[in-house]
Amino acid sequence: MSSDAVKKRKPKVIRNEAGTPETKRGRAEGEQVTYPAGPHLIGERKLITAKNQDVLVYNEEVELEGRDPQQDYMLYKDTCAALAKLMAEIQELKSGGAKVGSVEMEERRRQCSVHFITLKKLNRMAHMRLKKGRDQTHEAKQRVDVLHLQLQNLLYEVMHLQKEISKCLEFKSQHEEIELVSEEEFFQEAPAEISRPHVTRDDHHQLTLARLDWELEQRKRLAEQYKMSLARKEKIHKAIEQKREYLSSLQPGLQSIMQASLPVQECLSMPFEQMQKQAEVARHLPPPLYVLLVQAAAYGQACDKTLSASISGDVDEAKALSRPPEDSQDDESDSDAEEEQQNTKRRRATVGVQLDDKRKEMLRRHPLSLCVDLKCKDGSVLHLFFYYLLNLNILTVKTKVSTTTDLSGAVSAGSLLNSESLLNCLYASDHGQETPNPTNRYQFDKVGITTFVDYVSDLGHPYVWVQKLGGLQFSSDGAQLELMGNALSASHMERTMKLLQGRLQARLALHKQFSSLEHSIIPVSGECQHLFPAKVVSGLTRWTMMSYQEFTELGFVQHVLKAGLLRETDLFFMAVVERGTGGNCALVLLWPKIMHLESVNVFRAELQGPRPGLQLLTNQIQRLCVCLDVYLEMESQVCDGSEGPKEFPREKMCLRTARGPSRLKPFKYNHPQGFFSHR
Numbered sequence: 001m002s003s004d005a006v007k008k009r010k011p012k013v014i015r016n017e018a019g020t021p022e023t024k025r026g027r028a029e030g031e032q033v034t035y036p037a038g039p040h041l042i043g044e045r046k047l048i049t050a051k052n053q054d055v056l057v058y059n060e061e062v063e064l065e066g067r068d069p070q071q072d073y074m075l076y077k078d079t080c081a082a083l084a085k086l087m088a089e090i091q092e093l094k095s096g097g098a099k100v101g102s103v104e105m106e107e108r109r110r111q112c113s114v115h116f117i118t119l120k121k122l123n124r125m126a127h128m129r130l131k132k133g134r135d136q137t138h139e140a141k142q143r144v145d146v147l148h149l150q151l152q153n154l155l156y157e158v159m160h161l162q163k164e165i166s167k168c169l170e171f172k173s174q175h176e177e178i179e180l181v182s183e184e185e186f187f188q189e190a191p192a193e194i195s196r197p198h199v200t201r202d203d204h205h206q207l208t209l210a211r212l213d214w215e216l217e218q219r220k221r222l223a224e225q226y227k228m229s230l231a232r233k234e235k236i237h238k239a240i241e242q243k244r245e246y247l248s249s250l251q252p253g254l255q256s257i258m259q260a261s262l263p264v265q266e267c268l269s270m271p272f273e274q275m276q277k278q279a280e281v282a283r284h285l286p287p288p289l290y291v292l293l294v295q296a297a298a299y300g301q302a303c304d305k306t307l308s309a310s311i312s313g314d315v316d317e318a319k320a321l322s323r324p325p326e327d328s329q330d331d332e333s334d335s336d337a338e339e340e341q342q343n344t345k346r347r348r349a350t351v352g353v354q355l356d357d358k359r360k361e362m363l364r365r366h367p368l369s370l371c372v373d374l375k376c377k378d379g380s381v382l383h384l385f386f387y388y389l390l391n392l393n394i395l396t397v398k399t400k401v402s403t404t405t406d407l408s409g410a411v412s413a414g415s416l417l418n419s420e421s422l423l424n425c426l427y428a429s430d431h432g433q434e435t436p437n438p439t440n441r442y443q444f445d446k447v448g449i450t451t452f453v454d455y456v457s458d459l460g461h462p463y464v465w466v467q468k469l470g471g472l473q474f475s476s477d478g479a480q481l482e483l484m485g486n487a488l489s490a491s492h493m494e495r496t497m498k499l500l501q502g503r504l505q506a507r508l509a510l511h512k513q514f515s516s517l518e519h520s521i522i523p524v525s526g527e528c529q530h531l532f533p534a535k536v537v538s539g540l541t542r543w544t545m546m547s548y549q550e551f552t553e554l555g556f557v558q559h560v561l562k563a564g565l566l567r568e569t570d571l572f573f574m575a576v577v578e579r580g581t582g583g584n585c586a587l588v589l590l591w592p593k594i595m596h597l598e599s600v601n602v603f604r605a606e607l608q609g610p611r612p613g614l615q616l617l618t619n620q621i622q623r624l625c626v627c628l629d630v631y632l633e634m635e636s637q638v639c640d641g642s643e644g645p646k647e648f649p650r651e652k653m654c655l656r657t658a659r660g661p662s663r664l665k666p667f668k669y670n671h672p673q674g675f676f677s678h679r
Helices: 003-008 060-066 069-096 103-170 183-189 204-260 262-268 272-282 287-302 315-322 330-345 351-362 439-447 452-459 464-469 486-518 526-531 548-552 555-562 616-635
Strands: 045-050 053-058 308-313 368-375 381-389 394-402 539-546 571-579 582-590 595-597 668-670 675-677
Touching: 060 103, 069 103, 183 204, 204 262, 272 308, 287 308, 287 368, 287 381, 287 394, 287 464, 287 486, 308 315, 351 439, 368 486, 381 486, 394 464, 464 486, 486 539, 486 616, 526 616, 539 548, 539 616, 548 555, 548 571, 571 616, 582 616
Parallel strands: none
Antiparallel strands: 045 053, 308 368, 368 381, 381 394, 539 571, 571 582, 582 595, 668 675
16 A cells, blocks of 8 residues: 555544534545544544534544543553664665565554554643643632732731721820829819719719819810900000100100210210120120120229220121021022032032131131220320130230330331230240140141141230130149139239230330430430449440341350240340440340340349339440440559550549459449449
C-alpha cells in the first residue's frame, strides 16, 4: 500500500469551542470518516446520523477525564521505545540491502506512523491537561481572592468598630473641664433646693447635676456683676477722655510758657528742657553708658559744677536696636525672596570678604555715644568720648583737648596732647592697648583678629578705668568683684576725674614750659626762686626732641635700657646747658606720670615745689645750670689755692671745694644763707 493511499484514508476531526465535533462541510455526501484500526486508539466514538449521513464523532476532552496521567506516561515511554526499535530495524534492513518499497520496509514504516500519531495524541492530552490545570488554578485563585477581599472588609469593619469603641471610652464630657467647687463647699454654700442632700449624698450622678446647677447660678450672678463693672468702666473711661482732652488743650500753652522761659533757664543755669530731652534719649543707651551718664551727672552736681555730659548719635537706630524683633510681614518676605533670587545670580563672596564682614560685626559700636567735658580753671576743656562695643561688651574712650590759647608754637610739645597717648597709664600699667575682657580673646580667634591694637585708633582705648566707670568688672580680684554697676562706678568716679584733670593740667603746663625751653628760656616761678641762687651764669642753649632709636643709641643710657625703664611710647628730649667753653648734655625721659632727668633727679622732692608740683622739669634744668656753675668754678681752681682762668671766676660761696677721695663737689644750695655745701 502506498503512502498516498494512507493519506486518503486519514480521518479528520472537527472541534468547536464547546468541544462538540461536527462534520466538515464541503465533503461529498455519503463519505464516512473512519479511524484506522489499532490498539492505540482508545477514544470514545459516537455515530451520529444527520440528513441521512453517518458521522463518526471523536471527543478527546471526554476521553481526557477517564484517562490516567500515569498510564499516559507509561504509554509514552512504551511508544518511544517501540519507535526506537522500529527505527533500528529499518536501519538494519537498509544496511542489509533491502529496497525502499519492500513489504518489510512499508510495514515498519506504517507502524512508525501509527506510533507518531499516538505521540501526537499524547502531546495533545498533555496540553489539554495543562490548560485544564491552569483553569482550575485560576478558579481557585479567584475564590481565594474573593475570600481575601471579604476578610479585608471584615478586618476594616473590626477596626472601625474598635475606633468607635475607643472614642466612646475616651469621651469626655464638657462638665469635666469645668472647675467646680469642692463637695464640702457645695453643701455649705448651695441652698437646699439645689443641693438636695438627701438625694445627692448617695447618688453621684445627681450630685454632679446639682453641682453643675450651682455653678450655673454662680456664673449668672458673676455675669451680672461683670456687666455692672463694664458700665462703671465705661463711665470712668469717659471721664478719663474728658480729662485727657483738657490736658491736651493745655499742651500749647505749656509749650509757649517753656519757650518763653528758655532765657530764664539759661541765666539761672537750669536747662530743664535740655535735661528732659537728654533723659528721653538716655533710655536707649546701653547699660554701661547709662551707668556712666548717671554717675557723671551725679558727680557734676555734687563736686564739679563745670562737668557736663551729653549724648550724641543716631537715636532712631538705637531705638531699632533696642526694639524686640517682629514677625516678618508678607511684603518683607516678598522683597526678601526677590533679593535672594538676585543674590543667587551673583558671584559667591570669597572667604576674605566674609571674614571682613564678621570682623566688622564683631567690632560694631552702639549708635549712641557719651561725651563728658572736664573744664580746668584756665578755661581748657578735656572732651572724653565714650563708646560701647556691642559684641565685645567693653567701653572705649577717645579724647580731644580744647584750649583758650594757641598751642601750635612749641614743636617739641606736639606729642604731649596727642589723643593716642594722653591718657596712657592714668592708673599703673593701664596702657589701653588690649581689651580687658578675657572673653574677647576667644571671640577674636573665630574671626581671625590677632590683636586689638590694630583697631584702637578707630574704636578708642579700652582702659580698665573706663570699664569701671561704666560698671563693668573683669578683674579676678575678689575684693573688687563685690562692687558692680553703679556702686563700682561711684567708687572710682571722683578719683578718676581728679586724675584726668591733673593729667590735663600737667600736660598743658609742660606744653608752656616746652615752648619756653625751645627759646632757651628756663621759666622759674616765684614760689621756686628760693631753691636757686640769685645769679646763675650757665644757661640752656638747646632743647630738642629725640626718637626712641636715637635715644637708645647713646652709650650712657644703656643701663636704663637694660633695666626695662624705656618704652617706645615714651617721649625723649635732649637739653644742652653751656657756660662759655664748658657745657653739659642732659637727657629727659617723659613718662605718663614722671619727668625723668638724668643725673639730677635723685633729690626730686627738693625741686617739686608747691602743689601740684608742675615746675619739676624747669626746676631740674635750672638745678642743672647751677650745678654746672659750681662744677666749673670748683674745677677751675688750682690745687694750691691760686685762682684759675678768668673764664670761670669763682662767684659761688662754698665752705669746702671738695671732699673725700672722690673729690665730691658742694652742689647743695642752702637758703637763705646763700652758700653751697656737701650733702
